[in-house]
Amino acid sequence: MFVKPAAAPALFTGPYALGTLSASGREAFPALIRRDGSVADLRRAFDDAGLTMLGVMEDWARLSSAFAELAARPSGDDPLVSEFRVHAPIAPRQVLQSGANYRQHVIDLHVAHRDGSDGLSAEEARAEAAQIMDRRAADDLPYVFIGLPSAITGPFDDVVLPAWAKKPDWELELAAVIGRPASRVPAEQALDHVAGYTIANDLTDRATVFRRDMPQIGTDWLRSKNAPGFTPLGPWIVPAQSVTALDDLQVTLQLNGETMQDESTKDMIFSVARLISYISQTVQLLPGDLVLTGSPAGNGMHWGRLLRDGDVMDATITGLGAQRTRCVAEVPA
Template sequence: MAVALMAAAGTFLFQSGANYRQHVIDLAVAHRAPDAPGTVEEARAEVAAVMDKRAAEDLPYVFIGLPTTISGPYDDMVLPSWAEKPDWELELAAVISHPAYRVTVEEALEYVAGYTIANDLTDRATVFRRDMPPIGTDWLRSKNAPGFTPLGPWIVPAGSIADPSDLQVTLKLNGETMQDESTNDMIFGVARLVSYISQTARLLPGDLVLTGSPAGNGIHWGRLLRDGDVMDGSVTGLGAQRTRCVAEDAR
């Protein structure tokens, strides 16, 4: 089934953050202050303990994105002139089939029509509000630029995917592999995410549940996106997408 652009009214992105164990550890180290106490190994162990606690208490971290971020699987990606640190985040996305509200984990996958590929781009420089630190993250600014979510190329029916927790997520930048991880590294699987979201929001047909991105983002490699870069993203059984980055000023 081909992906029609899902930017129609009523389609929203429910994005899971900090949902891959190794990715969270890498981010914590990357954002660690130079004068932070303790060693890097101690910092990794501390983050791992926090994730274990989250998993035990069943507390995913989810925020909402706009349908206007969606672009096609082969469209150019316009890097906004204000984005200082644009980064890739390839991930598995679940497409909701029918209204889901307060569904259990056991029944949650019955509400998934199929799966597709999403590249949930982020401007790392604007994730945190520098002027208002107590407020924390600013997902509107850092994730919702037009075209920041290349989607597709296909929606593969859920029945054709034997196990969504056993798929390989791979992103190559200019031919070099940057992300290559199994969805088995997710802290919260698709069923837990759909159930968790549905306890608060009513999921509607066509809504997307983005399951988070594995390790290997640009912030980890110290190499962010720039004009002329080409990203090739694939997930087992879901096809592949190709995105060329174009600077806004170069259009």
């Protein structure tokens, strides 16, 4: 069930943001949302009836140069965003996802999964893990895997928990949206390829992360992360020039009103620039692609409380808006 955001436009930073909207029974369209909540249909603005948000990203250099002027125009009779359904802001071709990228989160995992045979106290184990994180940040490479675009859903849509998913968990993440192709770019130039940023909640079924039938294979991200609707995205793409404190954005998720994740992006082990640079050494990043940057401490496994039917997740990242999704158990056929 679609849940309209409360005063959502005021939650993004900068003069405007981009989104994908639809009116009842009508085709979704790419939109510019002003600070006052008024909406400019980008199909009309650029006289292109078939324009999508992916198309905007493919022509980012030309189209984005007109956004500031479009945002500054008097809204006049333009409709308000509250009159529309808000969809995921973009349908990407590729989704690249970073794992184990928040220092405190990985330290927590290191301590939680130790068997105690090392003879270290919990405090000593945390200190050891902290040293490992320092070495990793200095000398190692990010850990990145591939997600599926079909897992993406809107920021206010219900999330269906499949009957087979026994331990569904939340993972709130900052997502970068690529605005121009990136191949083998150095970290110093990586952010030049980013059009903007949005919010992603990368749901994971913890029960299927590891293959028990063939443990030597390791993790199974297809099964554990890519069910339909397991990646609520949006509501907005906030242009990169409006996100001035990329290394200190607060990532906050509440479950039924109780704060579960609340951490700054300064806790990242690998910066957004390093992630994009690393990915681009192998992958040809394309306009509209998503780079998810990892999730901070406070997942359900940490709290011993996983998602179930009726749960409501409220997610925010500083300056990027807010999403609200309700969990609904799958009804067996």
